[in-house]
Amino acid sequence: xxxxxxxxxxxxxxxxxxxxxxxxxxxxxxxxxxxxxxxxxxxxxxxxxxxxxxxxxxxxxxxxxxxxxxxxxxxxxxxxxxxxxxxxxxxxxxxxxxxxxxxxxxxxxxxxxxxxxxxxxxxxxxxxxxxxxxxxxxxxxxxxxxxxxxxxxxxxxxxxxxxxxxxxxxxxxxxxxxxxxxxxxxxxxxxxxxxxxxxxxxxxxxxxxxxxxxxxxxxxxxxxxxxxxxxxxxxxxxxxxxxxxxxxxxxxxxxxxxxxxxxxxxxxxxxxxxxxxxxxxxxxxxxxxxxxxxxxxxxxxxxxxxxxxxxxxxxxxxxxxxxxxxxxxxxxxxxxxxxxxxxxxxxxxxxxxxxxxxxxxxxxxxxxxxxxxxxxxxxxxxxxxxxxxxxxxxxxxxxxxxxxxxxxxxxxxxxxxxxxxxxxxxxxxxxxxxxxxxxxxxxxxxxxxxxxxxxxxxxxxxxxxxxxxxxxxxxxxxxxxxxxxxxxxxxxxxxxxxxxxxxxxx
Ligand code: GLC
Numbered sequence: 032x033x034x035x036x037x038x039x040x041x042x043x044x045x046x047x048x049x050x051x052x053x054x055x056x057x058x059x060x061x062x063x064x065x066x067x068x069x070x071x072x073x074x075x076x077x078x079x080x081x082x083x084x085x086x087x088x089x090x091x092x093x094x095x096x097x098x099x100x101x102x103x104x105x106x107x108x109x110x111x112x113x114x115x116x117x118x119x120x121x122x123x124x125x126x127x128x129x130x131x132x133x134x135x136x137x138x139x140x141x142x143x144x145x146x147x148x149x150x151x152x153x154x155x156x157x158x159x160x161x162x163x164x165x166x167x168x169x170x171x172x173x174x175x176x177x178x179x180x181x182x183x184x185x186x187x188x189x190x191x192x193x194x195x196x197x198x199x200x201x202x203x204x205x206x207x208x209x210x211x212x213x214x215x216x217x218x219x220x221x222x223x224x225x226x227x228x229x230x231x232x233x234x235x236x237x238x239x240x241x242x243x244x245x246x247x248x249x250x251x252x253x254x255x256x257x258x259x260x261x262x263x264x265x266x267x268x269x270x271x272x273x274x275x276x277x278x279x280x281x282x283x284x285x286x287x288x289x290x291x292x293x294x295x296x297x298x299x300x301x302x303x304x305x306x307x308x309x310x311x312x313x314x315x316x317x318x319x320x321x322x323x324x325x326x327x328x329x330x331x332x333x334x335x336x337x338x339x340x341x342x343x344x345x346x347x348x349x350x351x352x353x354x355x356x357x358x359x360x361x362x363x364x365x366x367x368x369x370x371x372x373x374x375x376x377x378x379x380x381x382x383x384x385x386x387x388x389x390x391x392x393x394x395x396x397x398x399x400x401x402x403x404x405x406x407x408x409x410x411x412x413x414x415x416x417x418x419x420x421x422x423x424x425x426x427x428x429x430x431x432x433x434x435x436x437x438x439x440x441x442x443x444x445x446x447x448x449x450x451x452x453x454x455x456x457x458x459x460x461x462x463x464x465x466x467x468x469x470x471x472x473x474x475x476x477x478x479x480x481x482x483x484x485x486x487x488x489x490x491x492x493x494x495x496x497x498x499x500x501x502x503x504x505x506x507x508x509x510x511x512x513x514x515x516x517x518x519x520x521x522x523x524x525x526x527x528x529x530x531x532x533x534x535x536x537x
Pocket of ligand 1: 034037074142178179247307308
């Protein structure tokens, strides 16, 4: 728990704080019996320093001696202290090197010292980790999110990394202070991922069940294309680049179009706008007005829509966690003055799911142990229970959109086209060859009512739209069931509507 599950001491077992392997097996069976797939997190870059491999490596016990990246010191200072091999700085601040007296060497850790990096130049490590993937896939797990894959491979010359001149870096101990040309996103990483990918294919061929592999990798679109060759898809974080306030419709359009224009349509698109490492959407864009817009946009776009728990009810960051209560190493290492700055502590976006307005938001019962992070104080209004009965709630709009997307083949087979008119962004889903219905999601990013002509981009299609989903209630603008004229549609501030094109007003 030095990095809350990302420091693994046994790749083939379940941490007792979560239960036993029997519990896991029954979870998997019960998910499958409900038609759900279960995807796990695979952490190939590092283990815990409590892993048996590391303990043996520390003792230079073969075959584990080179299971990790060990280097001699660059020298010793005047006081006899060892000097790290180079200037590499970890993702969570401070040197990437940790000295161990036992070996009189430093080991590499791209994250916290409790997460020593595995050495993939040693073929045994690759074989071991491929076996780990096989172990879970053969158990019937439906796939993996592969963690922090850009960090798998380092340049073997161990040269200093150049400065980035990034003004957001706190100081020279900060990851952003350097340009990570020797430690991040190297070709060797993709060679290893290609090896992992063969295991997915092997197991699929054996039992006939498709397995999913998605990569956590923050890279340019050019590089995303390379990662598509070694996975089902790398995560597309484009929607996270849309910031506010104010949120600009043209920013959203640009980010979406870059993906649609530059990633071939036979690749699986995917859309992520939140995860356990980034501030929650309302805090990133400066308000909750566009929560539905983002949920409905990502569910309207082609490919896989990825949701982080709480997004479906519009959960916000818990910014009331004190420095003393902060547990995330990324936050602790930023110190009391900066721990709550973005991107330091990740605790604010990791607080318990808000189920109801009762004790600890229904996350656990009174008398049981406290949750690992304090519940966000907005849980009395932002919770599943409160939203269940309200057709206009974030939760119900989200559910409606999922229903529509599952029902209508356009959302599976259709192309996507975007259009901008003032602050109104439209995303159309259409299929030119086959006669499936055309659907358009329209978002007014502006704080004023606005009128747009959507029809200009859809001339060969129909001019009217039947409103299927609307963020305004029955008395608001464009209620469900009304027919709207796409040559001149008015949307209330921050409103989103989803329409199906229809022949006429009648
Ligand atoms: C990934 C995870 C993050 C974790 C890190 C190290 O970025 O998403 O939560 O701290 O890898 O494993």
